[in-house]
Amino acid sequence: MNRKMVLSTIGKILILEAILMLLPVITCIIYSEFGPLVAFLKSIAIAILLGGGLVALNRTKHQVIYAKEGFAIVGLAWIMLSVIGCLPFVLSGEIPSFIDAFFETVSGFTTTGASVVTNVEELSHGILFWRSFTHWVGGMGVLVFIMALIPKLSDRAIHIMRAEMPGPVVDKVLPRIKSTAKTLYLIYVVLTAVLTLFLIAGGMPVFESILHAFGTAGTGGFGVKSNSFAGYSPYLQWVTAIGMLCFGINFNIYFLILIKKIKSVFKSQELFVYLGIVLLSVASIALNILPQYSNFNDALRHAGFQVASVISTTGYVTTDFNLWPTFSKVILLTLMVIGGCAGSTAGGLKVSRVVLLFKNIIKEFKKLLHPHSVNIIKSDGKQLNTSVIHGVSAYFAIYFFCFVGLFILISLDKYSIETNLSAVAACFNNIGPGLADVGPTSSYAGYSVFSKLLLSFAMLLGRLEIFPLLIAVSPSVWFKK
Amino acid sequence: MNIVVVGCGKIGAAIIENLIAEGHDVVAVDHNEQVVNDICTVYDAIGVTGNATDCNTLTEVGAANTDLFVAVTGSDEFNMLSCFLAKKMGAANTIARIRNPEYNDQSLGFLRQHLNISMSINPELLLAHELFNTLKFPSAVKIETFAHRNLEMVEFLLRAESDLCGLSLVDMRKKYNANFLVCAVSREGEVYIPSGDFVLNEGDKICIISSPAELNKLFKTLVPTRRQVKDIMIAGAGKTSYYLAKMLLAAGNSVKIIDNNKERCEELCEALKGAVIIHGDPANEEILLEEGISSADAFVALTNIDEENILLSFFASSHNVLKVVSNVNRRAFASVAEKLGLDSIFSPKKIVADVFVRYARALQNSLGSKVERLYKIMDGRAEALEFIIKSENELTGVPIKTLKFKNNVLIAGIIRKRKPIIPSGDDVIMPGDHVVILAAGHRINDITDIIK
Structure with missing residues (x-):
């Protein structure tokens, strides 16, 4: 284990976080909020001291990292990022409890959007900005951001990228990691800017537009209103719904469009399955909830928005779906688990994994019927290596076990099965609002300290796809040579 | 620049490593998925699995827009075809590895011209050239030539008994009264470009640059005991051995090649007139002794196995062979062997x-x-x-x-x-x-x- 390299990379990330905190500082200055301003300046000082210390103490010539270091860097970085990131909330006194603030920050960086704040309107602009900005940074990944900036991280930095980017296989779109990271961020920035303009055009105030664009781009879900999107016009709701769907799509697709390889876009099976699931869910929910609304347009809009919000794991809402029939709620719960496409900012199991699992089942069926038959699994017209399929099966297994483990532990708290199940599903898959007592109109404030820590852990597990975090916290990686 | 490298074997990997370090964008292509994955994990390149003579694969790697297309698979014909197609698709420059002796005579120019290949590369021939230069200059570790041999650079190790130890460069120049320049010194893993007051120590690796005549003069006074290499024994009868033996024979040396592949021995026997070809296991002590390893001036270990080359070299050194040269591909092995005392280690990579x-x-x-x-x-x-x-x-x-x-x-x-x-x-x-x-x-x- 190259501990020095791991720790110095963490140091660099903390310094980056300090730099990122300059944006909320500017916001505080614009809105003349001096209390939060001091809190941010203090947090920046702490981040720079800690990060600078880690970098200075861990200078090393031996810069090679292997898969193990890649996982450890990513796992540890996200924990440290959240610990430092929650300081502004605590120091400004707007979320005084450290555990609450930690939960809120983890929820931000992992783009979950689960909140312990009961009245969002009371928060200052600076704090609101930071809360939403964590979504945007966490969406594409902090380490990918670092890789786009730092000239040369390490020869084998691909290990870090693999650990942080969601999905069964990580494709570089360009030969260099640095240029790949830059391109991804460029696409990300442009799409966010476009969305902001569309929101502003719909009459949303500029500050709110920017924050909602952050929340949508990162597929997070923090907003500025307690009732989320319920108060906005149908135009804004449609724009946001389409925005959320777009950020749930694999970014490689945008890259292919950028380099004008439109043909390859149509080869992407994941994209079509994703859109198919969306259409099917919207249709069935719209019909199911039709009796509750005055006209079909409203039903379609609410169904579309909620489906887009849940499958992209964002978590904005336009209506309290707790009041919907059970069938619709179960569909939403299923969509939570499926999640968006690999290589997007969305969470969940990922559509590509679900597709592969299905194909594997079909293959096993054929094998049972014709024991001597030879079957291969193809994806986007290319034969898939069996190791990828094994990886996906193993991931599904550990996903399931983690889910059950978290569900059992959360049941120690006082809530009903429906609340707990949906809370775990919503946090583990980075959606945000669940059902019943953690539904769209309520918050996670009622959970105990233990449950909040557990759910924070669940969010990190979900965002980093389990393995990096488990590896980062397992002692054997750190102490055994 | 955009560079495509087809073939990710030893040579391919070495090329990819160096080109990436130079800051180029590299696409690595091989038909073996595992090899491609390994390359992409270690180096910052993008990998494509496929057949590089297939139009689809060539389109996928973007052959049309590459500045340099390199084909270094094990097959000459594959490399030629791949480069030819890439050139037709629009690659600006192509380099093919062509190593078969049959293509490396008069027909090479013809092939290159008609296939539009910018450069052909023959690692075995390059290695043979380098070995040949070194054998001519037995006291040097390595020797590089510039401007049609008008200037040569010699790299060698200062041993404890050397007169140079403890001498500053100014004093050295006075003492030997020859026109030369010590241009680089490597000490404990650091490289110095020395100034006049730099003092040389035991264990330093130094580079001296001068004209061949001056260098000869200097080395005669520096290491008077060393004689010219005349009688050379080569273990292994690969392509490198063939090229090297041909050059050595042309320069009037006597060459003995040992290999345990009968067919290959017969082929070489026909191709190399004047060389003694021995059919037998070069790792067999008896055969080496019987063929007079102790009286040879130089021993060149060119079998396909790194380990065997290293051990054979030690064996030859222990029998007081004047100059022992070995081919070691794996870098880790080469550095260990160097630490243990083998000084002339080469790798085509x-x-x-x-x-x-x-x-x-x-x-x-x-x-x-x-x-x-x-x-x-x-x-x-x-x-x-x-x-x-x-x-x-x-x-x-x-x-x-x-x-x-x-x-x-x-x-x-x-x-x-x-x-x-x-x-x-x-x-x-x-x-x-x-x-x-x-x-x-x-x-x-x-x-x-x-x-x-």
């Missing part, structure tokens, strides 16, 4: 990588003064480069001492009209000169890169 780095730099800088030759020395920590000064620039026409150089850069030699000059502060660079530069820690594309 490294030689090929040097060629590619030079070629890529020359391509990038096709307007200015091109890199004519490039050698990575001292385990790749320093570079020796040769440039031709085509026109007037900042460097020409003024005494060298008035120029402001970057740190760790040195003008090591000037060749004017085939006459070598070891430069002093008063010398002037003129258009038409060949200039040899030594640089550590810089990437020199153009001759003007050496000044601040």
Whole structure:
């Protein structure tokens, strides 16, 4: 284990976080909020001291990292990022409890959007900005951001990228990691800017537009209103719904469009399955909830928005779906688990994994019927290596076990099965609002300290796809040579 | 530049590593998925699995827009076809590995011309050249040549018994009264470009640059006991052995080749007139002794197995063979063997990588003064480069001492009209000169890169 390299990379990330905190500082200055301003300046000082210390103490010539270091860097970085990131909330006194603030920050960086704040309107602009900005940074990944900036991280930095980017296989779109990271961020920035303009055009105030664009781009879900999107016009709701769907799509697709390889876009099976699931869910929910609304347009809009919000794991809402029939709620719960496409900012199991699992089942069926038959699994017209399929099966297994483990532990708290199940599903898959007592109109404030820590852990597990975090916290990686 | 490398074996990996370190964008292609994955994990390249003579694969790797297309698989014919297709699709330059002796005679020019291949590369032949140079100069570890052999650079290790230990460079020059320059010293993993008061120590690896005649004179006084190599024994009958034996025989040496592949022995017997071919296991002590290893002047270990080469070399050293040279591909093995006392270790990988780095730099800088030759020395920590000064620039026409150089850069030699000059502060660079530069820690594309 190259501990020095791991720790110095963490140091660099903390310094980056300090730099990122300059944006909320500017916001505080614009809105003349001096209390939060001091809190941010203090947090920046702490981040720079800690990060600078880690970098200075861990200078090393031996810069090679292997898969193990890649996982450890990513796992540890996200924990440290959240610990430092929650300081502004605590120091400004707007979320005084450290555990609450930690939960809120983890929820931000992992783009979950689960909140312990009961009245969002009371928060200052600076704090609101930071809360939403964590979504945007966490969406594409902090380490990918670092890789786009730092000239040369390490020869084998691909290990870090693999650990942080969601999905069964990580494709570089360009030969260099640095240029790949830059391109991804460029696409990300442009799409966010476009969305902001569309929101502003719909009459949303500029500050709110920017924050909602952050929340949508990162597929997070923090907003500025307690009732989320319920108060906005149908135009804004449609724009946001389409925005959320777009950020749930694999970014490689945008890259292919950028380099004008439109043909390859149509080869992407994941994209079509994703859109198919969306259409099917919207249709069935719209019909199911039709009796509750005055006209079909409203039903379609609410169904579309909620489906887009849940499958992209964002978590904005336009209506309290707790009041919907059970069938619709179960569909939403299923969509939570499926999640968006690999290589997007969305969470969940990922559509590509679900597709592969299905194909594997079909293959096993054929094998049972014709024991001597030879079957291969193809994806986007290319034969898939069996190791990828094994990886996906193993991931599904550990996903399931983690889910059950978290569900059992959360049941120690006082809530009903429906609340707990949906809370775990919503946090583990980075959606945000669940059902019943953690539904769209309520918050996670009622959970105990233990449950909040557990759910924070669940969010990190979900965002980093389990393995990096488990590896980062397992002692054997750190102490055994 | 965008570079596609087809074939990710030993040679391919070495090329990819060096080109990425040079800052190029590399696409690695191989038909074996596992190999491609391994390459992409270790190096910052993008990988494509497929057949590089297939139109679809060539389209996928973007052959049409590449600046350089390199095919270095094990098959000459595959490489030629792949390069030909890539060129037709629009690749700007193509390099094919062509190593079969049958293609490397008169037909090579014909092939290259008609297949439109910019350069063909033959690692075995390059290695044989390098080995041949070293055998001619038995006291040196390695020897590199510049400007049609008008200037040579010799790398050698200072042993405890050497007279040079404890001598400063100024004193050394006075003592030996020859026209030479100590241009680089490697000590404990650091490379120094030494000044006059630098004191040499035991264990230093030093580079001396001078004309061949002066170097001969210097080495005669430096190590008087060493004699010329005449009688050479080669273990292994691969392509390198064939090329090397051919050169050695032409230079009037006696050559003995040992291999345990009967067919190959017969082939060589037919191809090499005058060489003694022994059919037997080169790792068999009896055969080596019987064939007179103790009376050989030089032993060259060229079997396919690194471990065998290293052990055979030690065996030869223990029988007081004057010069022992071995081919070791794996870098870790090479450094261990070097620590244990083998000094002349070669690898075709490294030689090929040097060629590619030079070629890529020359391509990038096709307007200015091109890199004519490039050698990575001292385990790749320093570079020796040769440039031709085509026109007037900042460097020409003024005494060298008035120029402001970057740190760790040195003008090591000037060749004017085939006459070598070891430069002093008063010398002037003129258009038409060949200039040899030594640089550590810089990437020199153009001759003007050496000044601040």
